[in-house]
Amino acid sequence: MKKFDICIIGSGAGGALAAYGLQKKFDSIAIFEKGDWVKRSQTPLYALSHIYRDQGFVSGMGNALIGIPTGEAIGGTTVINSGTCFETPKAVIQEWKESLDINISYEELSPYFSKLRELLSIQKVSEDRISSGNKLFREGLQKLGFQNSFPLDRAEKECVGSGRCPFVCPEAAKQSTDVSILPKFLAQGGEVISNTSITHILEEKDKVLLYGKTKEGKKIKSECRTLVIAGGTLSSPILIRKNRLGSHWRKTGNELSIHPALKVLAQLSYPLESWNGVPQALGFKHPNFPALSFEGVFTPPQLASIVLPLDGKNLDDWLQNYNRVASFGVLAKDTSRGKVRSYPGFGLWVWYFLNQKDFLALREGARFMGLTYLAAGAQKVVLPFNGIQNEFSNFDELKNFNFSPLKPSQLYAMGFHPLGTCGMGRVVDDHLKLYGSQRIFVADGSVVPSSLGVNPQITIMALALRLAEQL
């Protein structure tokens, strides 16, 4: 049995940064990671079937069907994310203080944001790498009188704009943690134990015991003085519940927020090749929809068929003309909540109920994106709805269309940012220590206690660095 000062479960945004920070104080640190190092020169379909958890099938079920993708690899979901970086909004930190009594200030997190800027080489997307689909959206915004779109901050180094960030960056330009953090951790003597899933955890007075198995089925056992659980929002609560860790394990898995998101596609009369350039290059805030954040997105051609809410000739038409297609997305700072459970014989199950407020905001956000592309000269747009007209080629028709019969179950929605299932103030304290435990901490998306309204990796990483400093 191997013994370590610190064991960390998961090598994604939270786990890798916790490991990196803790290395300054502790000699022996091991990260246990279910997944493997990624192979870079593979197709998007390969990434979907090998890196996405359950091949991307994981979905929130309730009154809507919302895909909730996460990554299982060294680097976790950062390997398949878009690389976009936002600091935790000041208003959200204030919200935590006022409604959840969480004692963290923006000033306290600020040095970690600066550190992350350096570690991840965070920079604004340069004009020449903004994909044509994003530029077209900006043109549409300008025609509608909005001048406030902005280039997004991204974790990247020498990005060549190959357009496939969510399917493993082929150039290792995106600064996922396997590229930016873990090589440093390994160089300083840290251990990454890959292809190894931790299944059981036992906290004793002076140590924590970990039990797991390798991909080949070999059982492993390790011992550490302190454990950091960073398996992600969908996994950490299951581990804590199953092993009844701490005193609040019954509360884990609840209060899930996901940033439900929609995307609209537009077809132009001329080639755009939106797959060239950074797919998530521009952001936009609409003054009338404060809960919505608009960001560029583009699905590579090989996977386009699964994101189009169409079939028959209409689907074929979009697929054949995919070189003339642009797309943009919107996410909501959700007030809806869900929960994560594991059921015998089935495994992970995610419940999520989209409330009317979030649903209506998203519906109108999708309409706005359609209008923006039509204003920019698109021949037609397709909205992510089923069972109701979803293709429009006329601006006024879309503007005035009555979507009131639409229900949440008719959306083609995704939730890329699951958060909150071990929230601070509910399951862990302000210092991320599991209530009722002496030796177990949580450092991943699950501790973020409310919907952020912006992409979460920097918040997760900053909280992990803060934990490392405080431990």
Add this chain to the structure above:
Amino acid sequence: MSRPLFFWTKAVINKYTEIHVAPHHIQKVTHDAFQIVQGYPFKYYFLAQVNFFLFEFIIPLLFGHLSRFSRLSDTQALHIILTFQNTAFLPLRLLVSLVKIPVLLSLRPEVLKEAQT
């Protein structure tokens, strides 16, 4: 070793492929789609086989067709797919997604019927 697929799974995949794909590309597309189902995580592999059974033998009856799904005309088969896709009843949307996904993931623009005309 690849997992087995029941004949009804192959039949439904073949029919849905026929709706979109030009005849001389069908074999390649269905081959890829079979491999995708075989490679599903076990619970989805299992669910998919049950789902394909329902599609092949039961669902056409609900639409008044005394026929297996794979023997319907393209128009009849597409009508069933679209009806399920357009429903607000989630379980049906889930069923139809499981039918479509392996084929959709195997499509390339150049194999589509429209591209051949």
